Amino acid sequence: MKAESKPLLDPQTQRNVDAWVNGNFDSKTQDEIRQLLKNDPQQLSDAFYTTLSFGTGGLRGLIGVGCNRINQYTVRFATQGLANYIKKHAPDKPSVVIGYDSRHRSQEFAEEASRVLAGNGIEVHLFSELRSTPLVSFACRHLNATAAIVITASHNPPEYNGYKAYWSDGAQVIPPHDQGIIDEVNKIESPGDVSLVDLPHNLVHLINHEIDQAYLDATEKLQHYPMENKKSGKELKIVYTSLHGTGITIVPSILERWGFASVSLVEEQSKPDGRFPTVKAPNPEDHDAMAMGVEQMKHEQADLLIGTDPDNDRVGAVVMHEGEPIYLNGNQIACLCLHHICEAHAKHQSMPKKAAFVKTIVTSELFRAIAEDHNCPCFDVLTGFKYIAELIREWEEGKKGAYQYVFGGEESYGYLLGTHARDKDGAISCALICEAALAAKLRGRTLLDELHRIYEKYGVYRESLINIKFPETKDGREKMRVTMEKLRADPPKVIGGKAVSVFEDYLTSNRRDLGSGEVKDIDLPNSNVLIFHLEDQSKIAVRPSGTEPKVKVYFGLREDVAVGDVEGAIERCQVKVERLEKEMGSILG
Template sequence: MSNTGLREQAEAWRKADPDSVTAQELANVLASEDTADLADRFAGNLEFGTAGLRGVIGAGPNRMNRAVVRRTTAGLARYLKAQVPDVATRGVVVGRDGRRMSAEFAEDTAGVLAAEGIPALVFTTLAPTPLTAFAALHLKAAAAVMVTASHNPPEYNGYKVYWGNGAQIIPPHDKGIAAAIDAVEPANQVKLLSPAEARAKGLWKDLSEDIGEAYLKAILGLRMYGKGSDTLSIVYTAMHGVGGVWMEKAMKAAGFPRFHVVAEQQQPDGTFPTVRFPNPEEPGAMDLSTAAAERQKAELVLANDPDADRLAVMTRDAQGSLRMLTGNEVGVLLGHYLLTQGTKRARPHVATTIVSSVQLGQIAHDLGAAYDEVLTGFKWIANRALERERSENIQFVFGYEEALGYTVGTVVRDKDGISAALVFADLAAWCQSRRTTVLGYLEEIQRKHGLFVGGQRNFTFKGAEGAQTIARIMEGFRQSHPERIGAYAVRSTKDYQKRETRSGGKVEPITLPASNVIAYELEGGHRVTLRPSGTEPKIKYYFELKETLTAGESVAQARTRAEARLQTLMEAFVALARDRGQPA
């Protein structure tokens, strides 16, 4: 697009922007003649994708702002009216976290829904993402909207949509909603009712505290051991998010009196003053939690991300040092625990994703449980569980993805960091009752079902140029698949975008929906997978290495050897990525 065309497009957007703040912001950009900034803001519409919308707050269609939220909600409302005949009776739940602009975005969402004749069922206080997803099911709503950017940096916000089944939307609804949004009029023409007008018409309904109480009761029922512990010391951080008050209530009710919070991070604060990147996986994010655990001599550290849909866990090793468990390790522990303890189920079902460890699949096979690997994104786990429950009469027990997302049972049809933390504390108390530790239990599982070690490398490339870099890397691998990665021969290549597996000259179809993911299965049972992130400007590389224990060898010795081999494998693959267009 020419500079003149770009400026004309920007001026038209500015005039249609209902928010004077972002309208002025765009006017300032136009006055500065910063063409690169302007081009990025108008590189396209913020894509309605894996988790709805997510982006940097600011002016323009490629940013999160009130104009985008109003048009998105109008499109969603019109799609719902076309697809759900009783939407005007069932309504749509609206929740929000504590980020900047979340209150304004949630109010606009409710106001547009009401103007479209759809009752907005609105949380009056900040709500964790899993509570909003729970409310959709509990209230039998037609859908739910959660205003959140999860674990992204403070300049981000987002807009996540749940269908009436409580799960995040999948095709064809995601494409249908996106098309409906594209057809919406300019933002300043989208009708919107004020909260007072909507309440007067019965189209804005404030949700009561009963929803939260029902949620707490339901997740307390997910525990297997169920006895708590007077002696287990636990440190918890809400990461400046909205999970804190709910975790305190849940842990108190579950019988964990030695539950300590990281005070500096307990209250919601969208500026995230103690951590630049509020993701427990990021370097430094757990520093305050670690320090608190050392002061309290805690055996367990639990961390939610800001919207409380993820969980990170630290525990003590044999030397008494704190060790962060990987997402796969937490998934394997919870999966095995839920399959083997408590009420036995005739046909239990567990699921994970194509970039998570295959060890859960090995456990499921050994224990006779149904198992699925689905595309990355929790929406696929939840919807696959629902599909198999309907068609095969099996009972979903647990699902996880390596990016710290877990769901226990069917209380919430999405990842839930609060219930996962509660059940993990229950697991730790059970281990304590058996005179073992969490890592001792993990070793039991690995001795019986195999030792798998995993790692991940992420590279961030921001803006439109960064998106082109990521696309170039993915295309580079598609054009030139490696025959070896480090010391290991490639046995098969899975291209989920082409929906095909190539092995030994044979081509077989992949039944999963198309997705921009490539996986290399290596000799020895190892695996390397690469994909662009669906929520951040990153390309992600996932690695898993399978290790065989020798006679009389400890798991610790085998793990040390495996992790050294894994590191070498990771370095070899990154070198291949640089040959295919990744900047040094």
């Protein structure tokens, strides 16, 4: 019997609904579909108009019933596709590490993935409790696993969850593995295509605390001032919030290992909770999410607040300066960390001979200026930490100059010191930020003082990000696609009163000089990114989000600094940024 037709359901949506109502799905799921059909056909349409795409980073979407939602079936289908790919390309005793965060149903989805892999004869190392994304990346390498899975939606709102796939190097999958896995996932159409066993099972091994200790041992070696940290670390007063996520399982431990003994937890946010009840969204970029920590910081007269997102791969920081809390953005944190690293190596004369640093194309050019001032190259990669990880692997394999990776970062609050993991690591980043803050404090300065020292030397760099949001619907995503295509087909020649001097289209890999007409190739993989370089050296990058229905617009400006005029240069940059934000919002709105 077919599900009752509704005018709002187009033929493809109706076919998807029928497949679930009449297929081998459990009765509870089918009853829920019938109720939606009866009471909320629009929601049903959104849940079934397409199949949730297993993209290059895996899955991410709203939790709920339907082929366009995260649920036990879409997780099983994705894992069966991954299993089929593994059996074809790594058939010799394959194994997979699985971890999960604090989100709704994360543990359930991790166990479902374990059932499928074991059902395909693949050994599973399943974390017995929630753990952070970088720890799963580390475990994949430490255990010599074939692949890894993390159940997380990072810093998205509570109604989301996701599924990230990693390969044997501990990095998120890239070509050819990403497309190969996608092709296999797309072949899975029904529960009958999935091999499934019950838990417990002899192929599923639980990971307890042994990986935590191995991780702490590996990262303890990455200190730049171990003696100073041990001697004076207690002098730095730190407040830490895990925003109801996994950071609580590892960040306090790494700070203790590095000698930071004066750490106060934001207790109301320390318990893992997928509702994220004290914040609108568990994102350390948002001032609202860090507000509770800031109040505790002020009350305790602490030097520094650090906060991590639910899967502990991003970190935000607030510094106390002259009695006022100052929020640092992702670019500022990256540049402060880089400057600290370079100064430490200069002091110890310990910079590796072929040291190199890496940033994404939308991260501050100040990062490059600092690296090159210390005679180290800075390489650009596409947005996404997997591309930083790819470069690490290629250098280790002796390719592309065989440089030695030291540190990399992206403006979206993700950083990695060292090569123990191959994804951004909130725990090591927290330790690094604290080390930089302690080094400043021992010199009678704060991190804001250090930032202003950097500006005095290299100029003021000011970055900004605006999001042009679209509805989480079929029509919303189509409007987002059309917006990008219009901008690509008819790019503006003038923005904010400044002529566009160079236009870069990373989808076609072309860099066009609008003055001379010269066109050059861009030596990076194709990506839906447009970058406008203005005549005053300002830069505007536009790209659609890979996980949410929004277009992200990045602004980067630089202003020369006269002696003693850092604040004036900052204000001039801010005026320019606000003018550009307004105009780009109008162009894309």
